[in-house]
Amino acid sequence: MTKQRLVVIGNGMAGARAVEEVLARGGADLFEITMFGDEPYGNYNRILLSNILSGVQDKSEIFLNPLDWYAENNITLHSGARVTDIDRAAHAVKTANSTVVHYDKLLIATGSRAFIPPIQGVFQADGSLKSGVFGFRTINDCDGIVAAAKQSRKAAVIGGGLLGLEAARGLLNHGCEVHVIHLGPHLMEMQLDSQGGAILKAGMEKMGVHVHLKMSTTAVLGKDKVEGLAFKDGTTLDCDMLVVSAGIRPNAELGTRAGLTVERAIVVDNHMRSVDDMNVYVVGECAQHRGKVYGLVAPLWDQAKVFADHITGANPQAQYVGSKLATKLKVMGVELASMGVTDATEESDETVQFSEPKRGIYKKLIVREGRLIGGILMGDIEKAAFLMQTFDRDSPLPEERLSLLFDLGGPSQKVTIDEMPADTQVCNCNGVTKGKIGACVASGKKTAKGVMEATRAGMGCGSCKSLVNEVVAWFAGGALEEDPSVHYYVPCIPLKKPELITAIREQNLKSVSAVFKALAFDGREDPLSKPPLASLLLTLWAGEYEDERDARFINDRVHGNIQKDGTFSIVPEMPGGITSAAELRRIADVADKHNVPLVKLTGGQRIDLVGVPKDQMPAVWRDLDMPAGWAWGKSYRTCKSCIGIDYCRFGLGDSMGLAVKIEGKFRGIDSPAKLKLATAGCPRNCSEAMVKDVGAVAIGDGKWEIYIGGAAGAHVRKGDVLCTVDSEDAVLKLCGRFMQFYRENAKWKERTYTFVERIGLERIRAVVVDDADGIAAALDDAMEVSTAAVYDPWKERDAPKTANQFATLIPAELPVGDD
Amino acid sequence: MNEYPIGALAQIPKGEGRNFEVEGVKVAVFHTQRGEIFATQPDCPHRKGPLADGLVGESTVVCPLHDRSYDLKSGKELGADCVLKTYRVRTAPDGTIMLAL
Numbered sequence: 001m002t003k004q005r006l007v008v009i010g011n012g013m014a015g016a017r018a019v020e021e022v023l024a025r026g027g028a029d030l031f032e033i034t035m036f037g038d039e040p041y042g043n044y045n046r047i048l049l050s051n052i053l054s055g056v057q058d059k060s061e062i063f064l065n066p067l068d069w070y071a072e073n074n075i076t077l078h079s080g081a082r083v084t085d086i087d088r089a090a091h092a093v094k095t096a097n098s099t100v101v102h103y104d105k106l107l108i109a110t111g112s113r114a115f116i117p118p119i120q121g122v123f124q125a126d127g128s129l130k131s132g133v134f135g136f137r138t139i140n141d142c143d144g145i146v147a148a149a150k151q152s153r154k155a156a157v158i159g160g161g162l163l164g165l166e167a168a169r170g171l172l173n174h175g176c177e178v179h180v181i182h183l184g185p186h187l188m189e190m191q192l193d194s195q196g197g198a199i200l201k202a203g204m205e206k207m208g209v210h211v212h213l214k215m216s217t218t219a220v221l222g223k224d225k226v227e228g229l230a231f232k233d234g235t236t237l238d239c240d241m242l243v244v245s246a247g248i249r250p251n252a253e254l255g256t257r258a259g260l261t262v263e264r265a266i267v268v269d270n271h272m273r274s275v276d277d278m279n280v281y282v283v284g285e286c287a288q289h290r291g292k293v294y295g296l297v298a299p300l301w302d303q304a305k306v307f308a309d310h311i312t313g314a315n316p317q318a319q320y321v322g323s324k325l326a327t328k329l330k331v332m333g334v335e336l337a338s339m340g341v342t343d344a345t346e347e348s349d350e351t352v353q354f355s356e357p358k359r360g361i362y363k364k365l366i367v368r369e370g371r372l373i374g375g376i377l378m379g380d381i382e383k384a385a386f387l388m389q390t391f392d393r394d395s396p397l398p399e400e401r402l403s404l405l406f407d408l409g410g411p412s413q414k415v416t417i418d419e420m421p422a423d424t425q426v427c428n429c430n431g432v433t434k435g436k437i438g439a440c441v442a443s444g445k446k447t448a449k450g451v452m453e454a455t456r457a458g459m460g461c462g463s464c465k466s467l468v469n470e471v472v473a474w475f476a477g478g479a480l481e482e483d484p485s486v487h488y489y490v491p492c493i494p495l496k497k498p499e500l501i502t503a504i505r506e507q508n509l510k511s512v513s514a515v516f517k518a519l520a521f522d523g524r525e526d527p528l529s530k531p532p533l534a535s536l537l538l539t540l541w542a543g544e545y546e547d548e549r550d551a552r553f554i555n556d557r558v559h560g561n562i563q564k565d566g567t568f569s570i571v572p573e574m575p576g577g578i579t580s581a582a583e584l585r586r587i588a589d590v591a592d593k594h595n596v597p598l599v600k601l602t603g604g605q606r607i608d609l610v611g612v613p614k615d616q617m618p619a620v621w622r623d624l625d626m627p628a629g630w631a632w633g634k635s636y637r638t639c640k641s642c643i644g645i646d647y648c649r650f651g652l653g654d655s656m657g658l659a660v661k662i663e664g665k666f667r668g669i670d671s672p673a674k675l676k677l678a679t680a681g682c683p684r685n686c687s688e689a690m691v692k693d694v695g696a697v698a699i700g701d702g703k704w705e706i707y708i709g710g711a712a713g714a715h716v717r718k719g720d721v722l723c724t725v726d727s728e729d730a731v732l733k734l735c736g737r738f739m740q741f742y743r744e745n746a747k748w749k750e751r752t753y754t755f756v757e758r759i760g761l762e763r764i765r766a767v768v769v770d771d772a773d774g775i776a777a778a779l780d781d782a783m784e785v786s787t788a789a790v791y792d793p794w795k796e797r798d799a800p801k802t803a804n805q806f807a808t809l810i811p812a813e814l815p816v817g818d819d
Numbered sequence: 820m821n822e823y824p825i826g827a828l829a830q831i832p833k834g835e836g837r838n839f840e841v842e843g844v845k846v847a848v849f850h851t852q853r854g855e856i857f858a859t860q861p862d863c864p865h866r867k868g869p870l871a872d873g874l875v876g877e878s879t880v881v882c883p884l885h886d887r888s889y890d891l892k893s894g895k896e897l898g899a900d901c902v903l904k905t906y907r908v909r910t911a912p913d914g915t916i917m918l919a920l
Contacts, residue, residue, distance in 0.1 A: 444879055444888065446898040513834075513852055525852060527876030528886070550834025550852065554872040554883045557835075562883055566869040614872075802832040812825035812841035812918075 003032045006311070007093055007101055009083045009254065010109035011037025013046060014284025014300050016065050018107055021308030023073055030312055033075045034101055036093070039138060040080035041067075045459060047297060050163070052142045053170030059139065064459065086258035088277055105279050105311055108266060110251035112285040112295070113137060117158075117246050121220035132226035132241045136167050137248070145243060149174035152241040156180075156229055158217055159245035160187040162331065167243045168209050169332040179210040179237060181217055181229065183246075191327065191338035195355060196376045199362045203334050212237075248295055250286040265293045270319040272307045283307050290322055297429050299323035326388045328381065328428060328464065334360060337384035339391045340374030341366055349373070352401045363405045370396050372404075385424055417474045422494070426471055427464045432457035434471055435494050439521040441475035442491030448472045454522070489536065489748060490529035492520045497536075497747060504540060511546035512537065531556070532748035535634055538670050539743045542782075543789040549802050555632035558614055558806060559793040562632075566808075568617060570609040571631035572624050573667065576641040576659030576679070577605025583626070590623045602631065604638040604676060615808045618797035628668070628794040634749070636669040636739070637676050640688075644681035645698075653698025655681035658728050662696075665732055666739065668790035669783075672746040675739060688712060690719050693752040694738065696731045699724070704731045708738055708764070709756030717753045720761045723769045733780065738768045740779040740786075820907075824915045828856065831916075836871035836880065844920060846906055847871040849880060849891055857891035858906035858918055865901065 006022070008015045019033060027033070037043065044063045051057035070077040078095065085094040092102045114135030116122060124130050132152075134145050145167070149155060155171045157164050160182030171178045180187075186197025187204070201211050216232040220242060228238045250265035260274045261267040265288035267275050272287065274280040283303040285295055294300065302323055309318030326339035343366070344351050350367040361379035365372060365387070372391045377384050383405060390397065397404060422435030432455045445451045448469045452458045458465040489497040493515075500519070509515045512533045517523045530551040538545045549557050560568030572587070587607055591599050597611035606629055612620055621628075630637060641659035645651035659679045669675075678689035680697040683705075689695030691712035697705045703726050710719025722738060725731055741764065746755045756764060766772035768779075796805065804810055823841050831837045831850040838861050839846050847861040847870045857878065863870055868884030875881075878891045889896050894903035907919035 444897055525876035527874035527879050527881045527888070530874055530876060548834065549832060550875060553874065557872075562869075562872065564866065564884065566867075566872070802835065803830050804837050807837060809838045809840050809845065810826060810830060812823060812839055813827075 003030060004104035005102060006031035006033045006105045006107065007103035008033065008035040008107045008109060009086075009093060010107075010111055010251075010284070010286075011035050011039070011043050011077065011079065012109065012111045012284070013043060013064065013297065014111060014286075014304065015107065015109035016043040017301060018109060018283050018304040018307050019073075019075065020065075021304045022312055025308050025312040025314040027308070027312050028073060031105070033073070034103075035070070035075055035077050036081050036083045036095065036101075037077065037079045038082050039140070041139070044139065046137070049136070049139070049142050050166035050170060052139070053136075053145060053167060054173045055170075083254065086254060086280075088258055088280070091279070103279070105281065107307065107311075108255060108274075108280065108282045108286060109284045110254060110286045112248040112250045114141070114244065115247045115249045116244050117217075119217050119220055121222070122244070130220060130222065130226055131224055132222070133220060134241070134243050136163055136243050136245045145170070145241075146174065148241045149176055152176050152239075154179070154239045155241045155243065156237060156239040157243045157245060158229075159247070160184065160211065160213070161190060161245065161247070162188060162329065164243070164245035165204070165331045167245055168204070171243070172208060172332075176241075177210070178208070179212060179239065180204070181212050181215050181231075181237075183214070183216055185214055187211065187213075188331070189342075191336065191342065192376055192378075193342045193364065196342075196362045196364065196378055199355070199357050199360055199378060200331065200334060200336075202357065203360045204332060207332055209332070248285065250288075250293055252286050255282070255286070262288075263291075264288050270306075270321065271310045272303050272320055273310075281307050281311065289320060292322060294323060294325070296323075296325060296327060298327075299325070301430060324392055326391055326428065328384055328388070334378060335381045337377040337381045337388065338375070339388055340372070342374060342376060350401075352404060354405050365401075365404055367397060367401070372397060388428060389425065417471055420471075426467055427455075427457035427459075429464075430456040430459060432468075436521070437468065437471050438475045439492060439494050441472055442488075443521055443524055443526050445472075446476045490526065490532050492516075492524070492526035492529045495519070497745065500536070501540060501744070504537070510537065510541050510544060512548050512551035514546075531634070532672075535670050535672065535748070539786065542785040545789075547801075549805075553633075557802075558617060559628055559796070560612070560614075560617055560632055563611065565611070567611045567613050569631070570612050570617065570620055570624075571602060571606050571629035572626035573629040573638075573663070574606040575639060575663035575667075576656045578641075578656060578660070579607075587624065590620055593623060594620050596620075604631070605640040606631065606638060613808055615806050618806055621794040621797045627792045630668050633670065634673050635671055635675065636666045637674050639663045639666075639677040639679060641679045642681050642686040644679075648681055650684060651681040651698070652700040653679075653681050653702070653704060654728075655679040655687065655696075655698060658696060658704075658731060661728060661732060662735065665787055666736065668793075669739065669743075669786055671739065671743050673749045673751045675742075675752070677735070691716065692719065694735050695719055696735070702726055704728070706731060706734055706738075709752045709761075711751060711753040715751075715753055720756060722761075722765060734768065736783045736787075737776060737779045738764070740783040741768055743786075744779075744782075820919050822907075822917050822919045824911070825918050826916055828910050828914045828916055831856075834875055836873065836875060838869070838871045839916075839918070841918060842920060846918060848908060848916060848918070849875055851875055851878065851891075853877070856908050856910060856916065858908040859889070859891060859894060860904040863887055864896075864903065870903075 048062040081095045083093045084096050092100050094100050114137040135141050155176040156179045157168050158181045160180050168178045168180050186194045187200050217229050218232050219230040221228040226242050230236045252262045252265045255266035256262045260276050265286050266282045268282050268287050268289050272281050272283050284300050306318045306320040309315035328337045352365040354363045364376045366374040420434050424434050440451045440454050451472045458468040487496050489500045515533050516525045531553045534551040596609045600608045602608050639659040639662040641655040644655035675693045677694045678687040678692040680687045680689035689697050690707050691710040695707040705724050706722045707719030708722045711717045825839045825841050834852045836847050836849040845861045846858050849857045863882040865887045868882040872883045873880045881888045889903050894905040909917050911917050
């Protein structure tokens with residue numbers, strides 16, 4: 001299939017985001033992508049320009065996609081190239097220097113520009129801004145403002161909206177006396193009502209900003225350079241620089257010239273397509289959807305998704321339905337959250353309000369029919385996350401309105417990160433939840449920066465950055481018992497084991513790579529999650545499991561236990577600790593022949609050949625000619641036993657015989673953690689069966705007590721008696737059923753002693769012995785299937801499963817030279 | 820700096836690493852599930868664990884001895900300060916691994 005040509009006009013946040021969304025949907029296979037950008041760089045986060053201005057951040061920190069990104073994704077970027085015309089008939093765009101590029105699909109994302117009101121004297125004769133006058137929209141503007149501020153004494157800002165105040169803050173940091181000139185009756189009319197505006201004004205003035213309201217600027221004074229402002233009321237103000245932040249205007253002229261319907265901006269349908277041309281899409285601030293033009297970042301993200309869904313065919317029905325506007329921001333150190341309307345507009349609207357001007361705190365909510373239609377929080381925005389979510393979801397409000405504004409009762413109710421539910425949005429701009437950040441940290445990102453880059457949290461307006469930092473720190477450092485990810489089976493997939501099993505079964509995922517692709521954050525592999533997933537998949541699918549060797553820990557790739565020097569230990573099978581003189585001789589010969597540095601008896605009544613280099617292992621196995629002892633993995637390990645009934649004068653049951661049967665049946669069965677078993681011929685417990693993961697103790701009359709959850713390692717616990725049975729077959733059956741229940745329900749690396757305490761003996765007994773859940777037969781069947789799928793891995797000595805499976809060092813195949 | 824052919828990419832299964840010796844230098848070469856290849860020093864700076872035996876996910880390798888994790892691109896240890904020596908490595912069109920020493 002030949003690729004279509006996708007041309008994107010605009011390399012700002014909208015254009016780049018839209019392209020990212022297209023790439024995320026496999027768009028690289030569908031489109032040759034060409035982007036045009038006015039500005040001579042990769043794209044950057046315009047919202048953070050105020051931080052550049054105030055010196056909080058460096059320019060390099062606000063770039064979203066460096067130039068490498070374009071190359072890596074095969075995007076042809078024409079930076080510093082302004083598109084002047086679209087020829088829709090010819091499907092081509094033309095730049096100022098007459099480059100012509102053809103398209104199959106076109107995206108217009110030209111954004112908007114600072115609006116400079118036609119004040120007398122603001123422009124020079126050639127149409128450029130008078131020296132000392134700046135807009136506040138681009139990196140270029142920022143550079144100019146910073147340079148001028150260093151020379152200036154007194155700076156004026158026209159416009160008391162969000163951007164104007166940000167500019168004022170920046171100028172203040174550069175040591176200027178700052179005056180904000182605002183036409184309206186109060187500051188930030190888009191976000192605040194008059195009372196809130198007044199409180200903000202008081203806050204600004206306290207910081208040293210002079211605020212002039214209801215002032216209409218009539219002229220910029222000064223001949224070649226700005227020297228002052230004149231106002232309608234006849235007064236003037238001296239200043240040696242001026243920043244104009246009087247709103248933005250969509251860059252829609254290109255659309256007009258191309259014959260597209262343009263009202264305030266280019267008019268689009270619900271697929272973000274121009275209403276006139278199905279091959280032309282428009283997103284961002286230059287798009288007008290259902291009569292609305294958005295100047296915030298969150299709607300843009302939504303639009304970019306719809307655009308990408310539609311153009312790639314990922315979801316041809318994708319529709320943009322408009323955005324509800326809610327923002328959280330910090331203006332000159334004052335925290336502010338604003339959503340929806342700022343004043344009641346209907347008689348029946350309720351207003352819930354609290355004001356404490358002295359401390360700069362103001363809260364106001366507008367409620368219609370029990371739902372939040374607008375709100376302002378200033379100075380104390382603890383309830384912002386809850387309210388913004390309520391507003392966005394249009395959920396019904398609690399009757400107790402007071403609780404909307406404050407957390408009441410009990411000690412300090414500040415929602416700590418521990419208490420924050422996983423689905424709480426931390427970054428509203430990019431829709432990143434606490435859970436998503438957790439998954440990202442778990443996937444290996446341990447720094448706030450890494451998490452921000454991976455999730456884009458904090459990369460929109462930036463106002464949530466401190467919260468993102470806190471959440472990342474919380475996930476990364478301790479507070480383990482509160483960490484929700486401890487309940488996940490693997491950290492990179494936010495699902496508990498039963499949910500994960502359901503997902504795996506429903507989606508028929510049979511390999512570790514398929515699980516990552518389908519369920520992990522961003523489809524990314526997490527190295528340490530590979531073995532637990534491999535184990536679980538093997539348990540669930542047995543013979544149908546698609547084995548990927550890279551998902552195994554090295555021990556399971558080469559069937560030995562890695563030692564501190566990179567060599568391995570080799571333990572052949574020796575059920576019940578029973579051997580023979582001939583077998584011992586052979587083991588001794590092998591140890592001699594291969595210079596095995598250490599021969600050691602293990603705690604599991606076996607013989608360990610320690611210190612064998614990886615590439616010698618196949619030869620050692622061949623010479624041993626014994627089955628593998630599975631002494632390396634998270635699996636059934638061994639079953640030790642005492643002498644039992646044949647020789648011991650106290651013996652009540654054939655512990656050795658039973659141990660051999662147990663090992664014969666369960667050897668090699670993978671499990672969440674190792675399973676050590678033992679059988680004892682009498683309650684004297686010489687083989688320590690009562691402190692094993694599973695133990696069987698003969699009590700006479702052919703009866704056996706089955707113990708589970710015992711431990712005698714780092715943790716010591718006497719096992720619990722699961723039940724008493726009256727035959728060896730019953731021991732095998734119930735041990736197998738318990739182990740299968742454990743395999744399906746235990747967390748990764750959760751030994752039985754923890755598992756039994758967590759689930760509870762009564763519950764386990766109900767399921768395993770009394771079949772209360774009716775799953776006993778299914779557990780038995782599953783175990784049968786698993787045991788049937790086990791084979792002796794040491795046979796791989798003659799048929800390696802992967803290239804160079806046992807190689808320690810591969811000599812380079814250097815070509816033979818001619819000389 | 821010279822570039823040496825050290826063998827076919829098929830010598831390293833996807834998602835795993837192998838140690839190669841070229842011109843007397845031992846190098847661990849990794850072949851990720853996404854098909855990228857990386858080369859680093861063979862031993863973990865912590866306790867000399869064999870990195871080629873480690874678990875690999877995306878561009879991270881985890882040492883099999885004590886779970887120290889490293890970014891294969893930069894060689895940097897994740898969450899700590901150790902740095903692995905990395906080597907420039909690529910696959911030639913015929914599938915030969917080319918290592919720069």
